[in-house]
């Protein structure tokens with residue numbers, strides 16, 4: 036192993052193990068999920084925010100960093116960090132969920148990081164709308180999509196050279212006023228693992244769209260066929276992987292139970308069941324809880340104000356009267372009427388599992 040590679044590995048391990056709230060899924064590249072029961076309120080502290088990276092963390096010097104805007108544009112740009120700071124800002128509360136969140140609950144177990152339910156977190160993001168930068172460059176009329184490229188690179192199956200992490204957005208989403216080039220996370224600069232100095236935020240979309248360490252923006256008039264665009268992050272139903280997949284975009288409606296913690300023991304009596312619910316398509320309208328394994332459902336109380344892109348917190352009062360195993364379930368509905376299925380929609384790469392979660396506890 037090269038010396039600098041070794042050093043990078045040390046940094047990755049240190050930056051993911053630094054906070055006891057994170058459960059490490061892998062150390063290089065750094066992948067770690069947030070313990071649901073450790074959330075206090077709807078905003079996740081930066082050091083407890085889940086981490087998902089395909090390649091080692093990029094460590095970027097902000098003073099030499101440039102954001103290149105090129106491709107089918109009238110005026111290619113190379114912006115400094117100060118150039119970006121000088122543009123009008125926008126701040127949004129956004130929940131980020133990895134498309135692989137909950138993969139470990141799928142059967143048969145698909146390939147990929149074995150996430151539990153903690154690859155989801157929320158923050159207040161500050162940045163410049165991507166459209167502002169695209170307007171400054173001037174898009175050609177033929178442009179149909181915009182590729183956002185990160186500084187991180189590595190090998191992927193069937194390539195002899197390294198490739199960068201890169202994702203394309205349809206033009207309509209690239210021009211959406213809420214799609215941000217973010218440099219602020221809960222009032223702080225981004226940590227290296229979360230994409231310092233600048234990352235994309237695409238509110239309502241699964242996390243793969245939120246490209247970290249953004250270095251290059253390319254306006255294109257033809258479809259982008261990069262590895263992370265067409266080989267990953269598509270719903271591929273067949274085991275053979277031959278049929279074309281449906282690209283992931285909006286986060287499906289979902290809820291999780293954060294308390295009581297799954298597979299724990301509690302005494303008979305009053306307990307507060309707590310959790311979160313979110314949907315990329317619309318704010319959360321209702322959450323229901325079942326304490327009998329899914330036969331009877333009752334409405335939970337929303338204890339935070341439902342917002343378009345931010346998860347809602349909910350609570351439910353449970354009087355545990357019967358000793359023995361209990362099964363707690365929650366299900367959410369968004370304002371557009373989307374709910375959660377009883378079983379995951381199985382797909383080869385294990386994405387977008389928004390099936391109702393069952394939490395098993397033992398009442399003593």
Ligand SMILES: Nc1nc2c(c(=O)[nH]1)N[C@H]1C(S)=C(S)[C@@H](COP(=O)(O)O)O[C@H]1N2
Nearest residue numbers: 085086087088089133185200242245246247
């Ligand atoms: N450059 C780059 N951006 C990336 C990734 C990556 O590997 N490289 N991973 C994506 C995925 S799959 C997710 S879920 C989110 C995770 O963001 P976080 O690590 O800040 O939680 O970043 C996205 N942006």
Ligand SMILES: [Mo]
Nearest residue numbers: 133134242243
């Ligand atoms: Mo992800």
